[in-house]
Amino acid sequence: MCRETTFEQAAYVVCTVDPGQADIGVFHAGPDGGAYGSLDAFDQAMAARGRPVALAMNAGMYHEGLGPVGLLVEDGREVTPVETADGEGNFFLKPNGIFVIRDDGAAAVTETEKFRAGRPAVRFATQSGPMLVIDGQTHPRFLPDGTSRYTRNGVGVTESGSVVLAISLTEVSLGSFARLFRDALACPNALFLDGDISAFSNGRRTLLGGKHPVGPIIAVFAKQ
Incomplete structure (x- = not known):
């Protein structure tokens, strides 16, 4: 699922997930309504509910108080x-976009305005920006x-x-990061x-950051 790779002299961890073989979701707050606040806290909360996390990553920008900036x-x-x-800031460097898991389980990344025009039925979504590709x-x-x-x-x-x-794993420019997704991935x-x-x-533990x-938070679980 995950591997280390190098692209344009920069090192990365890359994880490829088939939505048909694993469950992917977007999460922010626990049953008490408070944001998890860290990957460690999220992993522990999921494990306590009997649903261990396979991998997790921060999944969008937030306001003071950890509320999402855009669609969640x-x-x-x-x-x-x-x-x-x-x-101001990266989120507003348009076009920005939205990552979704639709009701049928399929995943997509789409520009925000295209999402608004089609407004698909989604189970999970997080808005961020800018679009890379x-x-x-x-x-x-x-x-x-x-x-x-960064x-x-x-x-x-x-x-x-x-x-x-x-x-x-190292600091990279947005241009090089975008080419990673387009050319290498x-x-x-x-x-x-x-x-x-x-x-x-x-x-089990936070490996980076x-x-x-x-x-x-974007998280991946074994298929139920």
Whole structure:
């Protein structure tokens, strides 16, 4: 499921998941309504409910208090609506986009405005930005290799429908990160999740990151 790889002299952990063979979801808060706040806390909460996590990753940006910036759908319930306003920061570097698990179990990454136009029925969704790859092209506002370098994580979906999660082990530019998804991971559409606070766990402990809080979380479980 997960492997280490190198692309353009940068190291990554890449996990490829078939939605037909595993359950993938987006999570934010526990039964008490409070945000999990960390991958470790989320993993422990899921284990206590008898549903151990196979892997988890932070999955979108958040406000002070850990509330999601944009759309969050958790198990069919819309927690926060789609955000279409303009603003500062990566989230608002449009086009931004939405990662979804539809009601039929299929995964997709789509531009926010395309999602709003079609408004598919989804079980899980998280909005973030910017899009990394849009219909096979990198984001039009990315420099080939800009000076902004951070640890970064993102999600893409292949032509065959597999979900690809990637996190860098070194600081990389958005341009190079986008090319990773397009050229090395064969994702015609991919979405930036976050930088600097990026974190990844194997369901037992946080392997990368974890020094900063997390808001939305993408998690993978054994198929039920």
